[in-house]
Amino acid sequence: MITNDLAVMIGGRAGDGSLVTGEILAKVFRDMGLEVFTIRDFPSNIRGLPTSYTIRTKDRSIMARKDHPDILLAIDEEALRLHGDELPPDGVVIYDSSSGEGPPDFEREDVHVYQVPLKSITVDNLGGARAEIFKNVVSLGVLAHLLSVDVAIIKEAIEKEFSRKGEEIVQKNFQALDLGAQYADENLAKTDPYVLERRDKQDSLLILGDDAIAYGALAAGLRFYAGYPITPATEILEWLAAHMPEYNGVVVQAEDEISAVTMCLGASYAGLRSMTGTSGPGADLMVEAISMSGMAELPLVIIHGQRGGPSTGLPTKVEQADLKHVLFASHGDFPRIVLAPGTIEEGFYLTAKALNLAERFQLPVIVLTDQALCQNKQTIPPFDLSQIEVDRGKLLNDPIEALQSPNGGNFHRYALVEDGVSPRPIPSIPGGLHEASSIEHDEMGYTTEDPELRKAMMAKRMRKLETARPELPGPVLHGDPSADLVFLSFGYPTGAIWEAMERLKEDGIPTKYVQLRTLWPFPAEEVGDLLADAREILVVEHNYSGQLAALLPTLLGKVLPTTSVTRYDGLLMTPGEIVAAAKEVA
Amino acid sequence: MITNDLAVMIGGRAGDGSLVTGEILAKVFRDMGLEVFTIRDFPSNIRGLPTSYTIRTKDRSIMARKDHPDILLAIDEEALRLHGDELPPDGVVIYDSSSGEGPPDFEREDVHVYQVPLKSITVDNLGGARAEIFKNVVSLGVLAHLLSVDVAIIKEAIEKEFSRKGEEIVQKNFQALDLGAQYADENLAKTDPYVLERRDKQDSLLILGDDAIAYGALAAGLRFYAGYPITPATEILEWLAAHMPEYNGVVVQAEDEISAVTMCLGASYAGLRSMTGTSGPGADLMVEAISMSGMAELPLVIIHGQRGGPSTGLPTKVEQADLKHVLFASHGDFPRIVLAPGTIEEGFYLTAKALNLAERFQLPVIVLTDQALCQNKQTIPPFDLSQIEVDRGKLLNDPIEALQSPNGGNFHRYALVEDGVSPRPIPSIPGGLHEASSIEHDEMGYTTEDPELRKAMMAKRMRKLETARPELPGPVLHGDPSADLVFLSFGYPTGAIWEAMERLKEDGIPTKYVQLRTLWPFPAEEVGDLLADAREILVVEHNYSGQLAALLPTLLGKVLPTTSVTRYDGLLMTPGEIVAAAKEVA
């Protein structure tokens, strides 16, 4: 018997309703007091191409794809063909037997196949041209029966999901669910080992990564967001479009990413907290504005959700191949900060932090995240809003007298101050007149080509990084501090590494994990200390060339023994492959 | 007496004619059989702001700014104020004394000041509203007399320069020149040590860096250039606009850099050799297309002429702060090649090479150069056109039968071949139908998200770098191979390093210089070998943060003892500062 440790994969087609079914199932598990992590593996297609939605549930927090799905709800034959082999021995298939024939080409004897005439049940009982759409919910009823899930909980979730579509739809879904449960009750004998037990319900949020980022920004005072739709960052734009107006904020869907990012700089200059979000192709287009943010010393926050590249690449799949880009793209020397959340929860807090850093140090801050952290959902504890502070740094929004420059000229917006951060008046403030400029400038912002002034300005801007350093989120040490087998990573692999470490520990292999949260300026000293005694460093990242591993000598200033653990096929890394990689060098 | 080793600085104003005067002087020295190197230090302004044009001449090839100008033709007071202090003891000033007063605030006793009423001479003798414009040429006459330059040579140069403007202009210039020479003859007693001696005239070209690049491209079969004006790459666009039509090629001035670079990909796809050129801000906008070139496997050559950044920065000044950008900008993992000429001459040959590499390996090739190499002139030997080869690699432009895919489908444009380079038919070829695509694709170019195919395609594309490696220009070793004090650099500092090495050698300090010509894929092995015995490596680069020095551990895979020699005020490095830096660690 396997209790409360389960991955259910719903294999369907884009647009066939399997996504909604998965979302309902995730809520059901959460409502049973379990922890949930979802994985959407979808094509760049609206309707018709195969897609899968996997819901993991467990009694402890989870953040990774399981090595195998345990239960496959095969909404059509293709799903079985694609995913049948992934099941472990004793795995489960729920298969549509409406055609009267068993699963074609499926020879596995070691899994439990429950045949259910999903289509026939819907067509025979539910009527209407689109009856088939309820196949998913029928299968949910079957699953509920097999796992002993209380149908009432599912109905609650269905009601929540569909109530805005009207009572009729809700009732039809109830009916489909009951039909599935009833069919299972009458026709299926449970042979598989999976069961779920209800636990005390904790107060937890089941939240999409993008929503956490958007919410974190809003709570930290974001009042201007401009974006252009792109996977996997679109949901940030949509969430904020729905929520910002209530907080007197504005969301603009710009005509392209160049407009989006330069709008953010305009809003910033005017005194608003602003942000944009995008993915690789859009980030490429924002490169020139990043440099302007650095030169004009205007706060800019960019959420960069990585997806499969290069170019349009694998637009709906996960990847972490934009690391080099975010660290180094854009011409000229200027200061920037790059943060990387490792969990959905950190997405919330680090985004809030990013808005502070951008304003305090008047520079671009990139939050590097990825499709897995953006478009998957997880159960997490409620956010602790008391942790959110708003620190606007040297923003001046009261009339200025004393600071006015003596010659009756402009305000010294780019005063050559020691910490590099000059006071910044917002437009309309009397006494604060100045020129913000992308061109090398004097203290008032006027164009200069004077070599000495240039040198002083360059050094002043770059000093900000050192001023900022103590405030940047340091690396997090997980696991056994004394272990000499060390994981180094950032972003979504964090979850898989945690799980791998547990398994390695069970196998008697102690490990530790240095999770990077600030990627630039690189915390070389802290990370260097944490890695100092490492016998081998496993650098885990989702890209072909091992970008982090390759950059490590430069980032650290020393060469350490490293092994790259990579994946680049667009599917999430599993704990199992990390365990295997670790065992090879253990 | 200082013979044939001289730097003449003409200090004037943008648009006041001093540029043309400098160009004439450069030609005069060249026509005297001397070697010439010019340095234009100009503001981002069309008329009125101070500017200077320095002409170095010597009997050996030169490529660097001299530590000090020797002779200053101060066309106005501002020039003297700005540059008077730069003169060495025994230096020379030719100063406009028309106001009747001597140079204000100029107290130096150790330089030779020749006062010439430049303005009065022009106004009194030449008439017309714009008589003053001839001040420059009068000063040339004075200079000719002082340096014992044959006025006939200057007249020849003037004739060449102005003949298209009509005989009257030519005659006026002759007159101005004679007036200057005559004034000097009658009024000035030579006290300074500088003289020029005529030498046997060699066959040499006095050529602008950008022109050399453009010419190299044309000779290597460039037939499509699209660009958008930007300093310091505009001259490439203009030169090609003037020359390409004769060779049946097309130059398009696009509406922006995104259009320019994507046009190049279109032309490439259609089968033309194409290229674009730009600087930092424009290069930022080309980032997305670079990734497309990598994914669609289409040849792309970008000339990237660096200038002062960040952002609009110092738009007419030199800098080398885009190194990190060209190596790493653009999302996703894909192969690219980055070359860096170190001299104007190499600009010609490496550009020609770049066009071959781009077509042979079907990927983006960036030629990283800089304002100093783009916008200065030098005397060099005539180009050896027999060195230029055109190798179009696996381009197919004859009807294909055998290769047609067996299933009657498309041509296998992205065939998974061993060397990574798949045959590429150009549109209209029967049998070659295929889809070129920015999206992950199968061998025919059709969209796929299949994990295994994805992995194979990714590996295939990346393999091209290894295939290309043996053909890439290796590092050049200059100087004493056994020296343990080593310079490492790329781009324009090459000239200053050469000169510094000579001086160090004279001082008994042997050095060598490893000049990088391929920056990516980095020739780690060769460079590593050349640096292996170094006691100290002086990494010379024109940027604030020492980008090359910082990246070195990653590029080489080891940490070596390095010292950064940098400059970032927009003025060219001098041999003297490099000598000084070397002596500190020698």
Next chain:
Amino acid sequence: MAQAYDLTIKEFNACEETWCPGCGDFGVNGALKRAMVNLELSPEQIVLVTGIGCSSKISDYFKSYTFHTIHGRPLPVASAIKIANPDLNVIVATGDGDGYAIGMGHFIHAIRRNVNITMIVMNNQVYGLTKGQFSPTAARGFESGTSPDGSEEDPIDGPALALAAGASFVARSFSADMKGSIATFEAAIRHRGFSVVDDLSPCVTFNKVNTYAWFRQNIRKLEEEDYEPTDRTRALELVLNSEKIPVGILYQDDSPPDTYEERVLKDLTKAPVWENLDPKGWEYARIMDEFR
């Protein structure tokens, strides 16, 4: 490169379409193939250039030389292809996001150059592939993921802009009107100069307002009227002020063709793409005299 012509529409079929059943883009794909058959063009003579979007996926489904470029950039790519090889029939298929949002700058400038290519904008008033946000052609008030309370922006009209930018051929088609679309595409491809067709191509999944039924009620067919598409101002008047959406050829410049490639290539029969680039065949050495 011409060859005996015996092609049928099937020979233009490539991958199976993965558009949503009922998507307007099917109509465009079908009509375009039929137009090619009618024009007696073979797949080898055609280059179809697309951007990114549901609409742009047509390059997977239409068999010819195709180039699936990046979002918003098919026009410069296609312009250069045509300049490189004027023998090719170059078609851009794009969406209202690809062509009119991120691609707006290129749209105006491509028109200005008047390269002889055809641009078909599959206009569904939404960003389909990113799941239905309002696009630059969506009406004020259109509700979508990024405009939950209705879009606050006024739409632009592609044909109006094309006319103001000086386009020499401007048309609108309706993807469900197969006959009309075929005729319009044929005319556009035949036209010597830049031709743009704004094709009303309903998104059945994300646009529940501008449906087939809605269009049937809101369009007027110019072919059924006494409309002469030869006056630019008249055409502008029509697209800006007409209650119903005019469908058909809105404007066609009847002055002699004057394409960019004809201006920049002296001899159109000698496309630079067919040049042998071997340096021995060219006179490059005399250029050095300029620097002597």
Next chain:
Amino acid sequence: MAQAYDLTIKEFNACEETWCPGCGDFGVNGALKRAMVNLELSPEQIVLVTGIGCSSKISDYFKSYTFHTIHGRPLPVASAIKIANPDLNVIVATGDGDGYAIGMGHFIHAIRRNVNITMIVMNNQVYGLTKGQFSPTAARGFESGTSPDGSEEDPIDGPALALAAGASFVARSFSADMKGSIATFEAAIRHRGFSVVDDLSPCVTFNKVNTYAWFRQNIRKLEEEDYEPTDRTRALELVLNSEKIPVGILYQDDSPPDTYEERVLKDLTKAPVWENLDPKGWEYARIMDEFR
């Protein structure tokens, strides 16, 4: 933020101009300052946003809050400034390269949004700062560094495009006509909605064709005619077909103002820029219920 008004034109002076003597941009700078004095606006109430070009250097020479942005992007920057703080008077000063070449996409889309800002395009038909290449408004045949045998491209007309894109205020001024320019700038700034002024601003250094004298012969002043700028199609007809270049207000929408910022900000008097962002002052916690 209003204050007793006693400013003179001198108080708008900043750095000394470094334009070439005679450059048309002097006229724009002078007229703009005078317009501000006439409108009784103080430097603090104004934000001048520029791109890159000779024209864009005006932000060094005009004293107010200014933002010298990057090439081609002043419009999105300025739009956002106005949205952030509608109390500000936001002016974009740009060139024909900055505004109509690289900035063309933003031009059309900024018009579509109708943010209440004023765009002045200092149109000299060349890229001045990069030394005189032909620009999108240069006539076919214009000779320049990149068009040694004359440009092969037809020009676009900014006002025509603005009209087709739905601009609510479109005008043209001539920089040498100080009186006319001041009046036009004032009207543009007063207009509630996006206003665009295409200012004919000769480049005396690089454009030897479209000189002051040339313009004097080739313009017609609408103020001297019986022209009512209230009909969009009439205005389009005028700009597209008039032999001489019409100067003056070409079109002004007289329907009630309907600006983007009024649509997206419920309460215009409560600009988000003045919010205290301290999280304690806001109700964020209840959002969590959505995820429960």
